[in-house]
Amino acid sequence: MEEKPVLIIGGGISGIQAALDLGDMGIRVHLVEEKPCIGGRMAQLDKTFPTNDCSICILAPKLSDCFRHPNITLHTYSEIKKVNGQKGDFTVKIRKYAKYVKEDECINCGECNAKCPVKVPDEFDVGLRNREAIYLYYLQGVPPVMTIDREHCLFFTRGVCRICEKFCPKEAIDFDQKDEDVIINVNSIIVATGFDPFDPTAITQYGYKRYRNVVTSIEYERLICASGPTGGHLERQSDGKPAKKIAFIQCVGSRDVKNNRYCSSVCCMHATKEAMLAFEHDSELKSYIFYMDLRAAGKGFQKYLERGEQEYNISYIRSRIANITEDQNENLVIQYDDPETSKNKKVTVDLAVLATSLIPRSGVEELARILNVELDDYKFFKTDPLNPLDSSRPGIYVCGCCRGPTDIPESVAQASGAAERAAETLFEVVIT
Amino acid sequence: MTDTVKIFSDLNREVIEKGICGKCGGCVSFCSAGNLMALEMADNGLPRYLDEDKCKKCGICYLICPQTNTLDSELQEKFAWSPPIGPYKKIVSAQTTIDDVKAVCTDGGVVTSLLLYLLERNMIDGAIVSKREGFKRQAMIAKTSEELIEAAGSGFSGSQHLEELGGKYTTYTPILSAIKSLEKRYLHDVAVVGTPCQINSIRKMQCLDIIPAHLIKYTIGLFCIESFSFDDLARERLENKLDINFQDVVKLNIKDDFQIALSNGVKIHVPLEEVDEVARPACFACRDFSNEYADISVGGLGSPDRYTTIVIRTGTGAALYDDALKRGYIQERVIKDIKEGELETTRILAKIKAFTKKKRNRAKMTLEGLK
Numbered sequence: 001m002e003e004k005p006v007l008i009i010g011g012g013i014s015g016i017q018a019a020l021d022l023g024d025m026g027i028r029v030h031l032v033e034e035k036p037c038i039g040g041r042m043a044q045l046d047k048t049f050p051t052n053d054c055s056i057c058i059l060a061p062k063l064s065d066c067f068r069h070p071n072i073t074l075h076t077y078s079e080i081k082k083v084n085g086q087k088g089d090f091t092v093k094i095r096k097y098a099k100y101v102k103e104d105e106c107i108n109c110g111e112c113n114a115k116c117p118v119k120v121p122d123e124f125d126v127g128l129r130n131r132e133a134i135y136l137y138y139l140q141g142v143p144p145v146m147t148i149d150r151e152h153c154l155f156f157t158r159g160v161c162r163i164c165e166k167f168c169p170k171e172a173i174d175f176d177q178k179d180e181d182v183i184i185n186v187n188s189i190i191v192a193t194g195f196d197p198f199d200p201t202a203i204t205q206y207g208y209k210r211y212r213n214v215v216t217s218i219e220y221e222r223l224i225c226a227s228g229p230t231g232g233h234l235e236r237q238s239d240g241k242p243a244k245k246i247a248f249i250q251c252v253g254s255r256d257v258k259n260n261r262y263c264s265s266v267c268c269m270h271a272t273k274e275a276m277l278a279f280e281h282d283s284e285l286k287s288y289i290f291y292m293d294l295r296a297a298g299k300g301f302q303k304y305l306e307r308g309e310q311e312y313n314i315s316y317i318r319s320r321i322a323n324i325t326e327d328q329n330e331n332l333v334i335q336y337d338d339p340e341t342s343k344n345k346k347v348t349v350d351l352a353v354l355a356t357s358l359i360p361r362s363g364v365e366e367l368a369r370i371l372n373v374e375l376d377d378y379k380f381f382k383t384d385p386l387n388p389l390d391s392s393r394p395g396i397y398v399c400g401c402c403r404g405p406t407d408i409p410e411s412v413a414q415a416s417g418a419a420e421r422a423a424e425t426l427f428e429v430v431i432t
Numbered sequence: 433m434t435d436t437v438k439i440f441s442d443l444n445r446e447v448i449e450k451g452i453c454g455k456c457g458g459c460v461s462f463c464s465a466g467n468l469m470a471l472e473m474a475d476n477g478l479p480r481y482l483d484e485d486k487c488k489k490c491g492i493c494y495l496i497c498p499q500t501n502t503l504d505s506e507l508q509e510k511f512a513w514s515p516p517i518g519p520y521k522k523i524v525s526a527q528t529t530i531d532d533v534k535a536v537c538t539d540g541g542v543v544t545s546l547l548l549y550l551l552e553r554n555m556i557d558g559a560i561v562s563k564r565e566g567f568k569r570q571a572m573i574a575k576t577s578e579e580l581i582e583a584a585g586s587g588f589s590g591s592q593h594l595e596e597l598g599g600k601y602t603t604y605t606p607i608l609s610a611i612k613s614l615e616k617r618y619l620h621d622v623a624v625v626g627t628p629c630q631i632n633s634i635r636k637m638q639c640l641d642i643i644p645a646h647l648i649k650y651t652i653g654l655f656c657i658e659s660f661s662f663d664d665l666a667r668e669r670l671e672n673k674l675d676i677n678f679q680d681v682v683k684l685n686i687k688d689d690f691q692i693a694l695s696n697g698v699k700i701h702v703p704l705e706e707v708d709e710v711a712r713p714a715c716f717a718c719r720d721f722s723n724e725y726a727d728i729s730v731g732g733l734g735s736p737d738r739y740t741t742i743v744i745r746t747g748t749g750a751a752l753y754d755d756a757l758k759r760g761y762i763q764e765r766v767i768k769d770i771k772e773g774e775l776e777t778t779r780i781l782a783k784i785k786a787f788t789k790k791k792r793n794r795a796k797m798t799l800e801g802l803k
Contacts, residue, residue, distance in 0.1 A: 117466045117492065119646035130646060152641060158502075160437050160491035163466070239554045 004187035005030055005073075006422045007092055009080055009367070012040020013408060014400030015192035016062050017415035018422075023071035025423055030184055031066065032075045032094055037141030039063055040194055041401075044124065044138075044218060046225040046232075048408050049273040050304040056140050056227070063142040077147060081181065083189070083370050087395025087425060090186045098177035100148035101134070105172035108136060108144045112164035112173065120152050122229075125222050129229035134164045134173075139227050148173075188395045188422040191381060192415065193367065195358040195401035198253035198260065205323035206249065206354055212237040213330055214352045216252075217270060224277050234278055236350055238330040243285070243351040246278055247334050249321055250291040254357035262378055265405040267355035268295050272308040274353060279312040287314045288347060290321055290336060298407060319345075324352055358405040371396055380404045389418045397421045437491035438500075440471065440481065447499045450802050452717035453478055456626075458633025459493035465644035492642065498632035499717065503639050507632075510639055511725050511746070517788050518724025522744045523777050525735040525765035526757075536584045538685050539732040540740030542762055543625055543652055544584040546728070548577055549756040550623050556649060559623040573622070623650035628720035635725040650752060653723025655731025655741075657704060657787060658715035670707065674700060687732045688783070716798040721791040722784050728753060733787065734780035739765055741780055 006022050008015045011033030019029045031038070042048070045055040066072050075094055082093040116132035124138045125131075133153040134146050154161035155175060165173040197218045200208045208214050213236050215223065226232035234243050248271040254264040268291060275287035294316060296302045308314040319336040327333060327348065335346045360379040368375050374382040374392035381391055381398040389397050399414035400406055406414065440459070447453050455477040463471040471493065472482035481487065495502055512519050528534055528541030530548065537544060550556040551574075558573040561583045574580040624634060631653045637645030667678050676694065683693040690702040723729040727749030728742060735741040744750050756762055767773035 115466060115468075117462065117490075117642040118640070119643055120641050154490075154492070154640060154642075158495065158640070160495060163468075163488050163490050166488045 003027060003426050004089070004185060006188050006190065006419075006426075007032065007090070007184065007186040008190045008192060010040070010192035010194055010400070010402070011035070011038030011066075011074070011076070012192060012194045012400065013042040013059065013062075014194070014402075014411045014415040014418075015040070015190070016059075016066050017412045018190050018192060018399060018419040019066055019072050020062060020069065021416050021419035022422060023066075023069045025419075027071065027423060027426060029069075029072045030075060030092075030094075030186065031072055032078050032080060034077070034079055035137055036077045036099065036145075036147040037137040037143065038066060038074065038076060039138065039141060042408060043140070044126075045221050046228070047273060047277055049269045050298070050300045052273065052276065060140055063140070067142045074143065075182070076143060078182075080367065080370055083372070085185075087393075088187055090189060090395065092184050092186055092189075094182045094184065096180045096182055098150075098179050099145070100150070100153075100173065100175055100177050101146045102172045102174050103143060103145050105170045106145040107170055107172075108146065109169065110136075111167045111169060112146055115163050115167045117161070117163065118152050118154060120149075125229050126216075126219050128219060128222055146172075188397065188425040189371065190415075190418045190422055191367070191371065191373075191391065191396065191398045191402055192400045192418070193361050193364065193402040195405065196361050198356040198359045200252050200354050200356050203252065203259075205321070206252065206352070207324045207326065207332075208354060211324070211326050211330065211332060211352075213243075213326075213332055213350065214324065214354065216354050216356045217267070217274065218356070220274055220353045224274070224281070232281070234281060234351075236330070241350070242282065243278070243349075244282070245347075245349040245351075246275065246285065246287045247332065247347065247349040247352045248275060248287060248289045248355060249324075249334075249352060250289065250355045252354040252356045253359075254355075255292060256357075260357045260359060260378065262357075262405070263295060264355075264357040265295065266358065266407045269298070269301055269304065269407065271353070271355050272305055272314065275314045276308055276312045279314075283313075285313065287312070288334070288349065289314060289316050290319045290334065291316060292318070292320070298409065358401055361402065364402065378404075389414060389421050395425055437489065438494040439489045439491050440479075440487060440493050443479075443494045443497055443500070447497055448478055448480075452499050452714050452798070452802070454498060454627075454629035454714045454718060455479075456498055456629040456633050458496050458498065458630070458637065461633075461644055462492055462496060462637065462642065492640070495640065496633050496636040496642075498629040498636070499714075503636045506639055507635055507725065511635065513724060517722050517743075517781075517784050518729075518745060520743045520745050521750050522742075522753075523780055523784075524742050524744070525739040525776075525780070526742055526762045527739050527765070529760055529763050532581050533584060534738075536581060538683060539730075539735065540738055540762075541584070542740040542742060543654075543730055544580055545761045546652060546752060546756050547574070547580055547623055547625070549759065549761040550650060550752070551575075551577060551580065553755075553759075555752075556621045556623045559625065561625050620647045621649045622647045623652065624648050625652045625654065626723075626726075627654055627656045628723045628725075629718060631723055631726045632720065650748065651726045651728075653726025653729040655722055655729060655733055655784075655787070656715075656718075657721060657791060658718075673706070674702065676700065685732055717795050717802075719792045719795040721788045734783045735765070741784075743784070 005028035008019050008031045011031055019031045022029050042055055042059050048055050075096055077099055078094050078096045081095045084091045112134045113132040116134045118133035119130040121127040122129050122131035134148045136146055150156040222228040223230050224234050236243055250267055253259040271289050278285050296305050322335040325333045331348050332352045333346050333348050338345050364379055372393055373396055376382045381403045383403055389399055391398050397418040399418040400411040460471045460473050460479050470483055470487035471479050474480045494500055526540055526542050528545040530545055533541040533544045547559045558575045561574050562571050574583055631651050634645045634648055680694045681692055682695050685691045690704055690707045692700040727746045728744055730740050730742050733741055744753050767776055
């Protein structure tokens with residue numbers, strides 16, 4: 001008898017790694033992703049620490065491996081609606097939303113979205129540019145097919161237009177597609193739903209959304225990325241001039257009694273990486289990292305920070321930020337308390353980057369309810385110290401940022417661990 | 433569903449052939465911005481098919497026309513429209529503080545100053561304004577302060593039509609999506625100064641989230657009783673009637689009446705009814721006097737000489753006005769006596785309401801006459 005497959009929820013780096021590991025073991029996998037393409041947060045990053053590899057370059061081979069793997073079935077633009085049963089025998093209902101594009105026909109030529117008249121903020125580029133109502137989720141997205149966003153498509157909202165259909169050379173547009181529910185039976189489930197970035201607008205002293213030259217880390221990643229909205233040119237939003245001095249503000253929403261008490265664990269490292277990238281673009285650039293404590297516990301991480309200070313013109317300033325204000329030219333004045341001298345100091349910079357904390361994904365409570373598993377106080381999936389990849393329910397495993405803020409190397413390790421736990425469930429032998 | 437979509441041929445029959453097309457150019461700007469290239473503006477200013485075979489029958493031109501009503505209720509909801517003159521947060525009189533603007537402006541020079549503020553603060557990359565060429569006005573995109581001041585002056589016909597934006601936009605639109613993703617968000621922020629019909633079409637496009645109106649971040653609307661088309665015939669009639677030579681006209685303005693300033697310093701006041709014959713007939717079918725969907729509406733009505741009446745309508749408009757005021761681009765008319773100040777605002781409001789009523793009644797009669 002053929003073994004039952006494993007369900008993986010979330011197509012980011014963790015879910016992809018778990019899927020590949022299981023697939024390579026000969027176990028069938030259903031990988032469910034709510035976005036039109038797999039790739040997740042890692043696809044949005046420009047480079048990764050501690051090697052400064054191009055993020056999409058090391059991710060893309062895994063994306064296509066997943067896409068072509070004979071043991072992996074991808075369900076993109078899909079959601080988990082219902083889960084019944086128990087370990088070894090879960091029945092799962094997956095809702096596959098209609099993309100209104102025939103996946104087998106679309107060749108991703110771009111004729112349709114070049115003609116689509118709709119412009120709405122692009123989610124992948126965190127609103128830094130517009131996309132059309134028919135779109136590819138991101139340039140290197142897998143599967144490489146277009147999706148029609150029915151919330152904004154003028155055919156769905158007003159019954160007009162259909163311009164994409166008239167220009168598509170492959171007749172791949174299909175407005176008659178319907179959402180489908182797929183029922184599958186699986187042996188076990190791996191949850192890898194990742195994180196959302198914290199919205200710092202409410203921390204008013206940092207001026208996010210009020211000052212044009214204050215951005216968040218995720219916005220910065222898109223701005224410095226060659227395939228991002230500015231083609232990788234790090235320009236100030238206020239005047240398009242290149243940034244020469246950058247302040248990185250750490251713990252924005254993390255280790256903060258008013259927001260999230262926990263440490264987001266990856267920010268000291270990614271701020272250093274982001275400062276290094278800016279320096280690589282412009283060797284006259286100066287960066288300041290304003291931190292509470294430098295946390296660099298991973299393998300090779302401490303050395304990375306030292307390199308930042310010695311080779312990349314980064315000053316690490318232990319401090320508490322009082323506030324950020326703007327001068328006449330929209331430069332940012334960072335006012336901070338220096339705990340060593342107990343003095344109030346300030347530095348003027350061209351751009352400020354807020355290292356926003358990693359928070360549980362929106363909708364995680366609903367998913368936990370469907371899965372009938374427990375969340376911890378911060379709404380990450382609850383795990384036990386000696387069973388760190390097991391959820392509160394047997395047969396459901398968790399890995400990556402949905403169980404707590406985790407960097408990429410650690411997420412990959414956890415994914416392999418979760419894959420192993422799921423495989424164990426399949427091959428469990430009862431010894432009498 | 434597709435069979436019922438109204439397209440340009442319906443627009444032609446329902447609006448253009450009936451003589452109520454305001455020549456705002458909204459339909460053509462959309463069609464050319466999308467690189468569909470089925471429509472163009474004819475020499476007489478009316479839209480027409482450039483190449484009917486290229487028409488994709490998408491129906492968008494019909495929806496965004498100020499003279500069609502499909503999107504009206506949605507528009508009212510989206511912009512929190514309320515009777516009788518549309519939404520407003522504040523009504524004030526103000527003037528420019530900039531000498532170069534004072535030298536050329538019609539009223540208080542507020543429009544030019546607000547646009548200068550937006551350009552100098554890098555809030556926009558360009559402003560669509562109109563520039564006087566002889567007796568006609570030509571739409572242009574001003575990208576520098578110099579171009580703006582050059583375009584300033586008798587501003588009643590506003591930007592001639594929106595087609596300009598469509599054309600400019602097309603040249604900037606790369607075809608493939610890969611290149612498209614490189615489009616910088618802050619390269620394409622535009623302010624528009626326009627008549628009510630133009631702003632109405634822009635707002636309808638914004639309701640649909642479509643090009644090229646997604647570039648438009650600020651709308652400054654002109655009060656508009658009617659636009660005048662000074663073709664040779666109309667000019668001759670007006671010259672005979674008023675016993676003037678158009679060569680001597682330095683400024684045209686509408687306050688409570690039609691005002692013509694001559695180079696010898698003489699100012700002629702003419703009742704508006706007397707100049708109706710040079711107004712564009714389509715304007716008689718328009719219901720909007722005070723530019724009810726703009727971020728900020730402006731006009732001479734109600735303010736003393738050298739001042740502009742300003743109706744601040746949206747949050748965007750308020751932020752723009754307040755910051756321009758704070759940074760000294762404009763100054764507000766100060767009436768020391770608080771009661772007198774309130775009274776003055778009431779007087780301005782009453783005048784706007786009266787003109788609005790007049791225009792609405794006229795439109796009602798015109799449209800009934802067409803039935």
